Amino acid sequence: MNKIGKYVLGIAALIFMTNCGNNNSNSNSGAMSSSKAEKVYVAPGEHDEYYAFFSGGYSGNITVAGLPSGRMLKEIPVFSQFPTSGYGYSEETKAMLNTSFGFVPWGDAHHPDISQTNGELDGRWIFINENNTPRIARVSLATFETEEIIELPNSAGNHASSFVTENTEYIVAGTRFAVPNPQRDMPISDMKGEFKGPLSFVSIAENGRMNLEFQLNMPGFNYDLAHPGRNKSHGWFFFTSYNTEEANTLMEVNASQNDKDYVAAVNWKKIVDYVKNGGGKKAPGTYAHNVYDDKTHMATSTMKEGVTMVDPREVEGAVFYIPIPKSPHGCDVDPSGQFIIGSGKLSTDLSVYDFDKMITAIENKDFVDDSYGIPVLSYENTLAGVVTQPGLGPLHTEFDGQGNAYTTFFISSEVVKWSLETFEVLDRQPTFYSVGHLMIPGGNSRKPFGKYLVAMNKITKDRYLPTGPELEHSAQLYDISGDKMELLSDFPTHGEPHYAAGIRADVIKDKSKKYYELSENEHPYAAKSEAEAKVTRNGNEVHINMTTIRSHFAPDNIEGIKVGDKVYFHITNLEQDFDVPHGFSIIGANTSEILVMPGQTKSIVWEPKREGVWPFYCTDFCSALHQEMQGYVRVSGKNSNVPLKYTLDE
Amino acid sequence: MKSASIIMIVGSALLLGLFIFPLWSISLEAPQYPSGIGMNIHLDGLQGKEKHDLQNIDGLNHYIGMRKLPKPEEMWEFSVFPKVVGGMALLGIFIGLLGLFKGISPNWFLTWLIIMCVLGILGMYDFNAWMVDYGTNLDPKAIMKMTDADGNPLSYKPPLFGTKHILNFVAHSYPHTGAYMMGFGMFLTFIAYIVGNKKRKTNQA
Numbered sequence: 140m141n142k143i144g145k146y147v148l149g150i151a152a153l154i155f156m157t158n159c160g161n162n163n164s165n166s167n168s169g170a171m172s173s174s175k176a177e178k179v180y181v182a183p184g185e186h187d188e189y190y191a192f193f194s195g196g197y198s199g200n201i202t203v204a205g206l207p208s209g210r211m212l213k214e215i216p217v218f219s220q221f222p223t224s225g226y227g228y229s230e231e232t233k234a235m236l237n238t239s240f241g242f243v244p245w246g247d248a249h250h251p252d253i254s255q256t257n258g259e260l261d262g263r264w265i266f267i268n269e270n271n272t273p274r275i276a277r278v279s280l281a282t283f284e285t286e287e288i289i290e291l292p293n294s295a296g297n298h299a300s301s302f303v304t305e306n307t308e309y310i311v312a313g314t315r316f317a318v319p320n321p322q323r324d325m326p327i328s329d330m331k332g333e334f335k336g337p338l339s340f341v342s343i344a345e346n347g348r349m350n351l352e353f354q355l356n357m358p359g360f361n362y363d364l365a366h367p368g369r370n371k372s373h374g375w376f377f378f379t380s381y382n383t384e385e386a387n388t389l390m391e392v393n394a395s396q397n398d399k400d401y402v403a404a405v406n407w408k409k410i411v412d413y414v415k416n417g418g419g420k421k422a423p424g425t426y427a428h429n430v431y432d433d434k435t436h437m438a439t440s441t442m443k444e445g446v447t448m449v450d451p452r453e454v455e456g457a458v459f460y461i462p463i464p465k466s467p468h469g470c471d472v473d474p475s476g477q478f479i480i481g482s483g484k485l486s487t488d489l490s491v492y493d494f495d496k497m498i499t500a501i502e503n504k505d506f507v508d509d510s511y512g513i514p515v516l517s518y519e520n521t522l523a524g525v526v527t528q529p530g531l532g533p534l535h536t537e538f539d540g541q542g543n544a545y546t547t548f549f550i551s552s553e554v555v556k557w558s559l560e561t562f563e564v565l566d567r568q569p570t571f572y573s574v575g576h577l578m579i580p581g582g583n584s585r586k587p588f589g590k591y592l593v594a595m596n597k598i599t600k601d602r603y604l605p606t607g608p609e610l611e612h613s614a615q616l617y618d619i620s621g622d623k624m625e626l627l628s629d630f631p632t633h634g635e636p637h638y639a640a641g642i643r644a645d646v647i648k649d650k651s652k653k654y655y656e657l658s659e660n661e662h663p664y665a666a667k668s669e670a671e672a673k674v675t676r677n678g679n680e681v682h683i684n685m686t687t688i689r690s691h692f693a694p695d696n697i698e699g700i701k702v703g704d705k706v707y708f709h710i711t712n713l714e715q716d717f718d719v720p721h722g723f724s725i726i727g728a729n730t731s732e733i734l735v736m737p738g739q740t741k742s743i744v745w746e747p748k749r750e751g752v753w754p755f756y757c758t759d760f761c762s763a764l765h766q767e768m769q770g771y772v773r774v775s776g777k778n779s780n781v782p783l784k785y786t787l788d789e
Numbered sequence: 790m791k792s793a794s795i796i797m798i799v800g801s802a803l804l805l806g807l808f809i810f811p812l813w814s815i816s817l818e819a820p821q822y823p824s825g826i827g828m829n830i831h832l833d834g835l836q837g838k839e840k841h842d843l844q845n846i847d848g849l850n851h852y853i854g855m856r857k858l859p860k861p862e863e864m865w866e867f868s869v870f871p872k873v874v875g876g877m878a879l880l881g882i883f884i885g886l887l888g889l890f891k892g893i894s895p896n897w898f899l900t901w902l903i904i905m906c907v908l909g910i911l912g913m914y915d916f917n918a919w920m921v922d923y924g925t926n927l928d929p930k931a932i933m934k935m936t937d938a939d940g941n942p943l944s945y946k947p948p949l950f951g952t953k954h955i956l957n958f959v960a961h962s963y964p965h966t967g968a969y970m971m972g973f974g975m976f977l978t979f980i981a982y983i984v985g986n987k988k989r990k991t992n993q994a
Contacts, residue, residue, distance in 0.1 A: 689848055714848075715845065763852070764932060
């Protein structure tokens with residue numbers, strides 16, 4: 140979207156105004172409105188039918204909402220520091236944000252995708268990519284915590300990610316900003332043929348562990364979005380690319396010159412076999428692999444070196460280009476795996492490719508061209524059909540599992556329902572305004588739950604009470620269970636949700652962890668009872684193993700700390716009940732508070748700069764005597780002789 | 790006499806259910822505990838309804854100055870009760886066997902039942918006394934010192950049998966499976982006595 144200039148917004152506004160006159164669906168009243176209200180109403184104490192996981196875009200995180208209510212349930216910190224819980228601030232979780240560039244406190248989270256078994260959502264994990272410092276994260280759907288982040292070397296702008304194959308074998312990452320590979324000092328204007336767009340394939344082990352298996356060193360186009368084949372096309376991955384012009388400046392104009400760019404069709408199974416048989420070359424590439432352990436409650440960061448680089452021309456019959464009109468964006472595969480839908484974002488048509496035709500074209504070597512040695516298939520001979528003039532600026536398509544597809548149109552600001560059989564438009568509904576992605580729970584699987592559709596809009600303007608110049612983005616919920624789509628509600632979303640993943644709540648809600656078992660806590664500084672609480676000094680480093688339980692800390696009076704000490708507070712929450720966190724903060728700490736879940740240990744560092752008696756307290760209203768949940772640390776001069784002493788109720 | 794003795798054996802053997810199933814259940818309800826919190830009283834100790842319920846009940850009780858719930862080794866009852874119940878079950882089975890093979894008088898069945906009833910009443914009395922002590926003998930430094938309308942310290946004793954409001958909680962105290970098995974077993978031993986007696990009278994006639 141960023142590539143579309145402001146003039147497009149102007150067009151969008153114009154078209155919207157004309158649309159508004161024709162289709163004033165906003166002003167339903169009476170019986171209709173009340174039935175819509177009933178459809179999104181979730182009575183107090185009742186649960187939503189679906190979880191929806193919205194990427195936070197530049198917030199770097201995931202927000203969890205319930206559908207159909209649109210109520211926000213949680214923000215899961217992934218790529219950005221999150222003072223609410225202490226993620227990225229606590230000593231245990233800083234390592235999660237480590238990269239080959241050092242500590243990066245922020246990320247740009249784009250496309251969440253839920254793990255699958257046999258092409259259906261299994262609700263084990265949700266994956267999400269980071270665009271700016273290319274990474275993929277894995278979030279547990281039992282703890283709703285980020286458990287793993289892997290960096291992708293040699294890539295830049297990991298946008299075509301993090302899409303999962305139908306048995307969660309692989310997850311992909313792309314390169315949206317072609318770069319020299321390996322990185323080197325060279326004139327920007329020499330990019331043509333020199334820059335590369337590596338596509339990364341990351342394997343997922345049974346326990347979820349990610350491993351960068353290989354990178355496919357593609358020509359330096361901008362690989363934008365991707366989807367795995369499924370069902371009959373399982374084993375393939377499809378990527379859209381733009382800037383086949385290989386322009387490096389004023390991209391909005393210079394990357395929009397070619398009539399057609401490419402969809403890259405990648406037979407990943409072939410490449411996996413090739414690599415297993417010793418194919419590919421070891422190439423340089425430094426990347427961080429960060430893993431969080433929910434027994435030690437700590438993350439570790441390992442810096443890895445080297446990657447298997449595969450030249451796509453060396454693997455016979457594995458990589459092809461299919462021409463696609465006008466700077467494509469979305470690349471979506473229908474539940475049967477038969478159709479691959481490419482959206483040329485400056486086009487007025489949607490190109491629908493037929494997997495079987497593609498295979499036939501490959502078998503017949505029906506190539507029209509070659510691009511850097513990669514065969515280019517014929518557009519006409521791979522096409523299943525074209526959805527003509529459905530709208531302006533098609534972006535993304537999802538499916539209802541009933542033979543229908545739903546495509547968003549950014550410029551004409553609408554969702555369009557069309558038939559996968561006839562390629563005819565069946566219905567259209569305006570969005571408010573300029574929709575990017577859309578999400579049908581399970582839409583990226585063999586079995587979508589075709590009841591609701593969520594449109595994620597890029598422009599909010601007047602949809603809510605004004606909150607100054609900066610607005611949250613807006614989502615819209617449609618009922619798609621009938622022949623016509625019905626707009627049910629608006630709700631604000633946090634950051635910029637580029638995409639979302641939805642799943643029926645009952646697949647995961649009973650597996651959601653309520654607390655961590657204290658007896659399983661393996662944190663090296665855990666105090667698993669008040670008797671284990673202690674303070675130890677090692678030079679100027681002081682470790683305080685402290686416990687919390689309603690409503691006190693143990694110890695709560697500490698003396699013998701000196702100016703210039705580096706004091707580690709390791710807080711173990713002894714509670715073993717659902718929803719009884721305790722927080723910890725101390726005046727003068729140059730970091731965030733920490734929120735410690737029952738059975739968990741978290742740590743922050745405090746470096747007292749002034750003598751005095753300094754209070755600490757619980758930041759979470761934990762109980763009736765929360766206000767009393769506090770303590771004092773006495774800080775003496777650097778050379779004082781005050782002995783180390785820690786007490787509770789003495 | 791044969792059927793009466795078998796009923797006697799079955800009835801007294803049902804006491805052994807107490808070694809598997811809880812005797813009593815105390816559960817607490819409050820808005821913050823949507824799925825409830827509570828404990829089962831077994832012959833040999835207390836058990837939380839959920840894994841950490843005992844710790845969480847102690848956590849709640851500390852506000853009002855109640856002692857921590859007893860561990861098995863902290864109450865003689867938890868070592869004596871299993872012996873008494875086990876002994877009575879074996880005795881009942883033994884009496885039943887004597888009835889079966891030696892044809893002893895069904896009055897022995899009744900005697901066993903009377904002893905069992907006396908022991909049961911003593912057990913309930915002891916249980917109640919413990920709850921009174923536990924619910925009223927509070928830490929003088931208790932965080933919350935609640936009084937009733939007359940200014941007397943509030944008792945947090947759960948009911949022996951039934952339902953009661955205690956501050957923000959509703960406490961339910963009822964027999965559990967083991968107790969029902971025992972009760973039914975005792976009823977069976979009474980039937981054994983009646984049946985045995987009838988048989989004896991018809992035999993004598």
